[in-house]
Amino acid sequence: MKIAMIGTGYVGLTTGACFANLGNDVMCVDVDESKIATLKEGKVPFFEPGLSEMVSQNIEQGRLxxxxxxxxxxxxxxxxxxxxGTPSDEDGRADVQYVLNVAEEIGKAMNGFKVIVIKSTVPLGTSRKVETLIKQHQQQPHEFEIASxxxxxxxxxxxxxxxxxxRIVIGTETERAKNLLTHLYKPLERPNxxxxxxxxxxxVMIKYASNAMLSARISFMNELAHLCEKVGADIKDVATGMGYDTRIGPRFLQAGAGYGGSCFPKDVRALAATLQDYGCNNVLMQAIENVNIKQKESIVPKLKEELPSLQGKRIAIWGLAFKPKTDDMREATSLTVIPALLKEGASVIGFDPEAEEIAKKLMxxxxxxxxxxxxxxxADAIVLLTEWDVxxxxxxxxxxxxMKQPILLDGRNIYDPAELQKLGFRYQSIGR
Ligand SMILES: NC(=O)c1ccc[n+]([C@@H]2O[C@H](COP(=O)([O-])OP(=O)(O)OC[C@H]3O[C@@H](n4cnc5c(N)ncnc54)[C@H](O)[C@@H]3O)[C@@H](O)[C@H]2O)c1
Structure with a gap:
């Protein structure tokens, strides 16, 4: 099939390359000229395992x-x-301006029937706005269908x-759009x-609800981690015990230094704003977000339990990206912790296997x-913020x-406290 992918970031490029790899003809569009120039040379402008190889193979074979x-x-x-992208605006709502710009461009360029698929995470009601804008900007009427x-x-x-x-979720209003997209995704469908x-x-709701639920599980465990520390329980044991309950399951029950990234924080905020816009209660969504903010802010005070004055101290940060196997720094915990350390007069030395270049621009x-x-x-202390395998x-x-002082604050609970103590570390972790 012939596909246009408008927006060639983490999602657009991966999806475009994968569709090409399945045999479709994909044109990827982006307003960022340097990104497109890099991609034309077969290079991927961010770190994503395996993507570079897939992009260059599909360029060579003429499908991408x-x-x-x-x-x-x-x-x-x-x-x-x-x-x-659909970043948060200052009220926490998803900013759909880039989506609406694309709708205008689609309207202007349209030359026949198209299915327009919104893959970006957008609030309820955006598809109507996209539809209206396309109609307004069409040079002459052409039929089209919107899908999510x-x-x-x-x-x-x-x-x-x-x-x-x-699972693959296709939201449509007509059989025609549904059939076309089902055909496109057919090679990925399996019984389970x-x-x-x-x-x-x-x-739209499935996407927001899924991200909010995953974030909720993390914030739930992070809130309980503080109690575990006070009463002598171990949050990892608590998570294991909970995870065996088939109604709960083991995943996304890890306490740690808070969640970040391009999705969870902004999608939880956007869902909170949408609930408010429709006159619904949003206390739970707000609590998920607040617990997460507090969790990120709790790291430096925790370090100060070992190092009461950070003035002039040298702190090593292990892991800058918001999670392992990416160089994405959006809403990474390091962006909360490092400025707080600098404010306390510490000097900071960071290490990340992939995110250094992006981190250097931000810090x-x-x-x-x-x-x-x-x-x-x-270093006077190491603070581990991203659980890279290394x-x-x-x-x-x-x-x-x-090290100058053997202090290690493990923000992702990857080490065994007993082992670290045996090695002579003053070891801190989350909820243990
Ligand atoms: N990153 C993820 O892990 C992930 C996962 C699921 C869903 N999403 C959602 O997917 C969407 C995209 O996320 P992302 O992380 O890929 O964003 P991104 O910032 O990596 O990429 C967005 C791209 O769109 C381009 N762009 C902006 N306006 C444009 C225009 N008018 N025409 C063409 N290109 C334009 C930007 O230059 C940028 O390269 C967001 O809504 C996000 O919430 C992201």
């Missing part, structure tokens, strides 16, 4: 192309995906999540991985180390020997 010029892509396509096809991929696992999804067909509103005044050992050298079996004896 890149452009900054939306009109030809729109005209050539039967199906147009909108995959631009929310994306559930996780950065760091994006290709697998696209190719082996838990269905294509769910709903109306547009339900598709140009801190030092960066090429590996975790150099970050730890002469930290799991690191030579902790060597790390400790090179």
């Amino acid at each position: 192309t890149f452009t900054t010029n939306a009109a030809p892509a729109i005209q050539a396509a039967e199906i147009i995906f909108i995959a631009v 096809n929310p994306e559930f991929l996780r950065e760091g696992e994006a290709i697998n999540d696209f190719m082996i999804p838990d 991985r269905p294509i769910l067909s709903t109306n547009i509103e339900s598709a 140009p005044t801190i030092e960066y180390a090429p590996n975790p050992y150099e970050a730890a050298m002469d 930290f799991r079996q690191i030579d902790l004896q060597r790390v400790k020997n090179s």
Whole structure:
């Protein structure tokens, strides 16, 4: 099939490359000229395992192309995906301006029947706005259908999540759009991985509800982690015990230094705002967000239990990205912790296997180390914020020997407290 993917970020590029890999012709469009220039050379402008290889193979085989010029892509396509960003505005609502800009462009360039699929996470009611704008900007009337096809991929696992999804959700209003999209996604359907067909509103709600539920589980455990610390319980044991309950299940019950990323925080805020807009109670959504903010803010006070004055102290931060296997820094916990450390007069040296380049743009005044050992050298404390594999079996004896003070605050509970104490660390973790 002929596909235009408008917005070539984490979602648009992964989805575009995967559709091309399934044999479709995909034109990826972005307004960012440098991004498109990089992609035309077969390079991926961010870190996502396996994506580079898939992009270059599909470019070579002529199924994947890149452009900054939306009109030809729109005209050539039967199906147009909108995959631009929907960041939070200052009230926490999803800012849909980029989606609406694309709707205008689609209207202007349209030359025949198209299915326009909103893949970006957008609030209820956006599909109507997109429809109206397209109609307003059409040079002459052309039929089109709007669909909602929310994306559930996780950065760091994006290709697998696209190719082996838990489910595919297609929200449509007509059989024609439903059939076209079902045909497009057919190769990914399996008996336990269905294509769910709903109306547009339900598709939108499934996306927000899923992200809010996952965030809720994390905030739930983070809130309880504080109580565990006070009463001598271990939140990891609590999570294990809860997880065996088949009604609960084990996933997303890890306490830690708070969630970040491009989705959970903004989607929870957006859902809270939508509930408010429709006159519904949103206390739960607000609580999920507030617990998360407090969790990120609790890291420096926790460190101060070991190091009451941070003035002049050298603190190593292990992990800057919002989670492992990505260089995405959006709403990363490091962006809360590092400024708070600097404010206390500490000096900070950061290490991240992939996110250093992006981190340098956001935090140009801190030092960066090429590996975790150099970050730890002469440090008064290490604060681990992202559970990259490289930290799991690191030579902790060597790390400790090179530090000024053997303090390690494990914000992701990856180490065994007894082992770390045996090695001579003053070890802190979350809820244990
Ligand atoms: N990142 C994720 O893990 C993830 C997962 C599921 C859903 N989502 C949702 O998918 C959407 C996209 O997220 P992302 O992380 O890929 O964003 P992103 O910021 O990585 O990419 C968005 C891209 O859209 C481009 N763009 C903006 N306006 C444009 C226009 N008029 N024409 C063409 N391109 C334009 C930007 O230059 C940018 O490259 C968001 O709504 C997000 O909530 C993201």
